[in-house]
Amino acid sequence: MNLCSFCFGFLVSFLYSLPGPTGQFQVICPTQTIVALLGDDVILPCHLEPPISASSETVEWTRPGVHPKYVHVHQDGRLLYEIQNPSYSRRTRLFVDELKHGNVSMKIFKVKLSDEGTYRCLIPSVQKEASVQLLVGAVSSPTISLAGLDKSISAVVLECESKGWYPEPEVLWLDGEGNLLSAGPTETVRGPDDLYTVSSRVTVEKRHSNSFTCRVQQNKTNQTRETKIHVPGDYFAVTHCPIVPACISLTAGFIFIFALLRCRQKRKVICNNHMMRTRDEGVAAILMDQKTGLENLRNQIKRLLDKAEREVDEDMKMLQSLKRKKTSDNSKDLLREKTYLLDQRKKVYVKLLRDTETLLETKQKQSYH
Structure with missing residues (x-):
């Protein structure tokens, strides 16, 4: 009896010593x-x-x-x-x-x-x-569009937007060599679905590659999305036609001094007449040269405008054709972006043409006086 009790006790102890859900x-x-x-x-x-x-x-x-x-x-x-x-x-x-x-x-x-x-x-x-x-x-790929032109420095303004992010991301701009660009502050909007929409603008001048990247990243989730854009070189070739009165005055001043030296030995009345006539002829010559340059510029802008209008018409026809053929959305989006950029270029040419016409009228009035 004692032997059985000992064996039973040993068995129970052994079973409890086995690993299991009730163990450690x-x-x-x-x-x-x-x-x-x-x-x-x-x-x-x-x-x-x-x-x-x-x-x-x-x-x-x-x-x-x-x-x-x-x-x-x-x-x-x-x-x-x-x-x-x-x-x-x-x-x-x-x-x-x-x-x-x-x-x-x-x-x-x-x-x-x-x-x-x-x-x-x-x-x-x-x-x-x-x-x-x-x-x-939550992530999404950014889109880049042409937001405008800064004619004062021959630069292009690009805008990047990306919707549907969580948590709130940051936006970075890089040039073709991977260098960070200085951009304006990022605008952030949180929607009713708690997802963030971010947008940022950057003003870029002409560079070696004219390629720019918008990178949207979220460090907590270790997520990054980016989009690249190539800006055609002629977008930066915005011609400026400012009136520079100082240059006209300076040139006329030199002519006036030269006339004064020639007239030093002549009588005062004759000298004054000669100086005035010489100065007026010099100014008239300068105005004529500027008028000719403006006329040439106007003709060049008209040709560029005509070309842009033709390209827009062709792209619109092609877009309609793609819709009928049920082509992929990527091809349609690329064509829409190209058409949008061409339309922006047309607006620039129209503005330049209007400014040039105004300057020509001003020069015409100055030449009459």
Whole structure:
């Protein structure tokens, strides 16, 4: 009898010494933040250490601060739908076949922005738990457009816009060699869907490659998107036609002094007449040269304007043809962008032509006087 009692006691002690769910183990989740993009699936990894079976255990995934807090509760081989937070309905699962190996990870399908936060994995029978942090991000590719021209320095103003970001990103401009460009402040708008739209403008002058890059990046999610644009060289060739009265006055002054030296020995009245006549002839010659230059410039601008109008007409016809043929959206977008840039160029030529006509009228009046 004593021998049987001893054997039974030894067997019980041996069984309790075996590793199992009621033994000593830890729930292990990663300490680094898990990043998922909006709409993607994500796995929140978690396992038991040592890797003992959790098949017969209740596994609870919860979110502190959310009501109801239960994201996924696995008990008796099934999910307890009745206590699950409705926001996660049909969007979570455990790897049931892996529970016997201690894998208690949870997968979330079609991640939402509201899924961001802290998740806790708990084995209630032994009150062992661990937490993991989920960060949700959203990205989109930026678009670049021609916003205008800065005629004072022969520069082009580019605008970059990117919609649908989360968290709030930053915008950088780079030239063709990868150097950062100085741009204006980034404008940020947060929409009702909590996604951010960012836009930025930069004024660029003609460079070796005339290639520029808009880069939108989010450091927390380690996400970057960028778009490049090549600006044709003739966009920077904005001709300026300022009136420079100082130059006219200076040239006329030299002519006046020369006439004064010639007339020093002549009588005062004759000298004054000669100086006035010489000065007027010099100014008239300068005005005539400027008028001729302006007329040539006007003719050149008219030719450029005619060419731009023809190209716009051709592109519009091609765009209509692409619509009928159901061509890809990328081809249509490229053609629309080209047409838009040509239309902007037309506006510049029209403005230059108007300014040139005004200057010609001014010169005409000056030559009459």
